[in-house]
Each structure stands twice: as structure tokens, then as C-alpha cells.
Amino acid sequence: MRVGIQNKPLQTVGWETGKVRLIDQTALPEKLQYLDFSDWREVAEAIRTMIVRGAPAIGCAAALGIALGSRGIIASGREAFLGRVTGIADTFRAARPTAVNLFWAIDRMIAVAENTPGNPVDMKDALLTEALKMLDEDIAANKRLGDFGAELLPDAVNILTHCNAGALATVGYGTALGVVRSAVEMGKNVHVYADETRPRLQGMKLTAWELARDDIPVTVIADNMAGSLMRQGKVDCVIVGADRIASNGDAANKIGTYTVAVLAKHHGIPFYVAAPLSTIDQSLISGAQIPIEQRESIEMTHIEGIRVAPEGVAVINPAFDVTPAELITGIITESGVLRAPYEEAILEALGVARGATGMGARSMSIAGR
Numbered sequence: 001m002r003v004g005i006q007n008k009p010l011q012t013v014g015w016e017t018g019k020v021r022l023i024d025q026t027a028l029p030e031k032l033q034y035l036d037f038s039d040w041r042e043v044a045e046a047i048r049t050m051i052v053r054g055a056p057a058i059g060c061a062a063a064l065g066i067a068l069g070s071r072g073i074i075a076s077g078r079e080a081f082l083g084r085v086t087g088i089a090d091t092f093r094a095a096r097p098t099a100v101n102l103f104w105a106i107d108r109m110i111a112v113a114e115n116t117p118g119n120p121v122d123m124k125d126a127l128l129t130e131a132l133k134m135l136d137e138d139i140a141a142n143k144r145l146g147d148f149g150a151e152l153l154p155d156a157v158n159i160l161t162h163c164n165a166g167a168l169a170t171v172g173y174g175t176a177l178g179v180v181r182s183a184v185e186m187g188k189n190v191h192v193y194a195d196e197t198r199p200r201l202q203g204m205k206l207t208a209w210e211l212a213r214d215d216i217p218v219t220v221i222a223d224n225m226a227g228s229l230m231r232q233g234k235v236d237c238v239i240v241g242a243d244r245i246a247s248n249g250d251a252a253n254k255i256g257t258y259t260v261a262v263l264a265k266h267h268g269i270p271f272y273v274a275a276p277l278s279t280i281d282q283s284l285i286s287g288a289q290i291p292i293e294q295r296e297s298i299e300m301t302h303i304e305g306i307r308v309a310p311e312g313v314a315v316i317n318p319a320f321d322v323t324p325a326e327l328i329t330g331i332i333t334e335s336g337v338l339r340a341p342y343e344e345a346i347l348e349a350l351g352v353a354r355g356a357t358g359m360g361a362r363s364m365s366i367a368g369r
């Protein structure tokens, strides 16, 4: 049985009458506010300042931002146009370093510009079409991976998640929370523990908000409570998103994810990473090569603008950490659930996805659950 979620689905990134429309995630949970951008530079800035955040969401926002920027280019020929688009793309590349979806989306846009025959008018049309296609693909991939993940879960389950890998981190539906939504739609009895996720509190502000909005039971916990809950038998499984997965299966996600994975291993609790294939970076041998964003210390020293740390105290603020593949029970993708050894499973999944004209991936050996 599939039961519907009643609220209008969230669309985090969109295109509205020639403008990029983003949910302002810095305004949540107080208010659901949409911002329309007519200047591509402001879209890049929105990524940098985390008005839009979450790996797939920033990739799609950048794609639309490039399409938007391309429309304003006045160039007589192809080469001049391509040069300007590349310049815009470079600004987006510099917005945030860790989520590979950003670079994946930008590279895809540049390839479309280069491979579209004709003049700049044709190229502008092709860029917008490609960006809009990415938005649709993102939601479709999330629903598909959500279904694969939901099948892994028992009929009644307590899931712990970290940060926000929900509709707000994607165009819609979510990855880790896509699994939750699919399980709910299948009629499963799901309860989510949301790590508050210091320092920016994406778990408390975003995950709890979007689950509560869909009437999905959610309990916020401080990050340091996870181990105690696991010891008490209150967590059946962990599902998180990812910002970049190396070819050996090591996965970067919000700082604190590694800690949760170690705890899950200790307590014999399955630890799943839910991510679209666009989160896999095959150019990296291991997670040690993933660039980790270092953010401003004010995020640590202040809460809601109020200083909580002693003046001048040293702090560090890495935004992500890397969970080694050996702690990951499975990587839930739109092509199925990848299992160790991940090198082979990833190669097979990407190979099938690239070669696929249809969606035959479901029956691949990678989905050996």
C-alpha cells in the first residue's frame, strides 16, 4: 500500500519566468520564503552563503545560474560566447569545494554549450533545456533511490539521520529523506531521529521542519546523544546523504557523519549512504583526496549571532568529514543498492548508467541485498 504525503511537495530549486527561484534555507524554520534571482552572480553568492545548500541542490542551482547568465551574454560568435559561459562557470566552481555534484553539473553545462551546433541563441536554449532536465532527473533519481532504500527497511523502523539530505538538499523529495518518504508511502511505520548537526543546525532547522511538514514522526537529538540511543536499542538503522563518494566507496558528508558511522558499527546497526550517482567522483582513489571545506570560525563561536565562546579562543570548523567505506553497509543509488567491494559496484553502476538507454539497472548484481 502506498499512502500519499498530503502537503504540496517542496521544490528547492526552480525556474520561474526567466529567474532562478530558490527556497531561502537561511530563513527556515521560521518562514518558508522563496527568492527569485535575475542576476547569475547572486545565484553563485546564494550557494556560497548557503541560501541553497545540499549537494544535489547546489549542482542544480549552478546549472540554472549558468543558464541564466548565458541569457545575458551579448556575443557575436560561438567562441566569444563559450568564453563568457566558461567565465560564469568558473565563478560557480569557486562557490563551495566539497560537493562534487556542483562540478558535475557545471561540467555537464559546459559540455552542452560546446556540443550544441549553431549560434549563441541556439546555445542559450540548449543550456536552459539541459538545466531544467537536470532538475527533473534529480527528483526522478531521488524517488527511485528512495524506493530501493525503503525496501531495505523493516515495517516499523527508527532511523537516525545527520544533517539534511532531504527535499531541501535536492530539487525535491530528498536522498536519505527520500528513503524515509518512500517507506512512508509504502505504508511503513517510520520514526526519524534527526541529529541537530552543529554548528549550522541543518538537522534541527531543516530536517525536522521538512519531516514535520509531511507529518512524518521526527525527534531532534543533540549530536552527542546518538551513541546513548544506540546503546539503548532505540536506533534500527542510520541513513545519511553524501557530498562526494570516492571510487573506493569512502563518502564525505556533513561533519559528524563519521562519528555516527563508528557508533553504528560498534552497535551492529546498518549504516547506509543514500546518494545519486552524480555524487560519485571516479577521479578520486579514496576519501583522503576529497577537499574538505573549512568554514568561518564564527559559525562555531556564535549561535544565532550571540557569542558563546570566549573571546579569541581557537576553533576549527571543517564542514565535512569522510566515512571510510568499511563502515558503510550499502550505498543506496537510483541504480540499486551498492555493496562492498565498492570499486567494482561503482564501476558497474556507472557503466550501466552511462550505457543505459532504459532503466535495466535494477536487476544488477550490485543490488545484492
Ligand code: MRU
Residues within 6 Å of the ligand: 053, 054, 055, 056, 099, 162, 163, 164, 165, 166, 169, 170, 174, 175, 176, 202, 240, 241, 242, 243, 253, 254, 255, 319
Ligand atoms: O553544508 P551543507 O548543508 O551543504 O551540507 C549538506 C550535507 O552534508 C548533506 O548531507 C549532503 O549534501 C547530502 S544532500 C542530499
